[in-house]
Amino acid sequence: MIATSDCVELPSGVSLTSDRLADTVRGCSWPLNDSGSFILRRAGSPLDAVARELAEAHDLPPDVARFDVLRFIWTLNSLALVNIVPSGHRLRRLADWLGLTLRLAPTGALPTPITRRRRLDTGSMVRGVVSTLRASGFRVLAIATASTLVLLPPTMIVGGPGRVGALAVGLGVGTAIGVGLHEAGHAAMLRGVPSALVVRGRRTFLLHAPLAPARRSLVAVSGPAAAVAAGMALVLLGAAHAEPSVVVLGLPLAAHSLSLTVLGGDGRAACGI
């Protein structure tokens, strides 16, 4: 959710000229009207201040100006063309989010998540992997924590006493490592291609410049392959030493193999769809 006290910033790779918004990662640019340029030139200012200035400059009712600014920023954010710089304390934002979630509950909807785009250095294979792991670090930690908490109740049913925590942590950590390795695998094959890591809600993906079909397939396969290779190494190690906790750690990583099928976007790209 976006608050009027939030600010916006142009992510690395996105630039503003006099009347166009350009994205070097996508290799595209889009024309902006006067109002669009007006709003984006004030990146860094709180959105309510921008809306007030827009209302004064274009002689608009304040509510209309605020709605226009929020809708414009919302659209650009959903396209990963602007990042939101939240204002206020994290706990306050969490409380606001919970309040909005409760208000939306009767409709069966959740607040639309904010998109966050981070720059990736794809100058070399190693830089690509390191910058992806760095960019997704917080995300990986959050997934590990959330997965462990979600998996705790079901593991209480299947695990014996004393093993519950280890089983849930193993699956949670494996899930998080899998996400990091998956995206790092993609980045490893994107050497020299402008790319960015995008996080939106529960989705994490790489945005990159258009590629030739063969390379696109290679990039698509490399993500799941990295996670599956690590997972199978852990499963084989655990099986060789009859160590269930090591096998459990490898299971979520091995599950990334499903991304190679047409069930996942990577699999569809790899299969030439």
Next chain:
Amino acid sequence: MRDLRAFAFGAIAIGVLAYAGMAALAVATLAAGRSLAVGLGPLVFVAVEREASAGVMTFGSGLAAVAIVGGLANVASARLIRRRAGRRSDGVE
């Protein structure tokens, strides 16, 4: 060629998943000091036998059969998607 790719990726994906799942089951069985045999008719997926001082895990032809079925299912799904949606290129992985 596309069908071959879809078959290969589907077979690998389902084969890996089946192997990992059966390995987890077998290792958990070994750790519990029990025996186990998972199969479907003549197809054996995994068998765990306890011997005097150690356990033995055997992975059977059932895993290969599951992988082949997974590959064929992926080919069929890929054909269906191609027919319905056509080619898509969004530059997102």
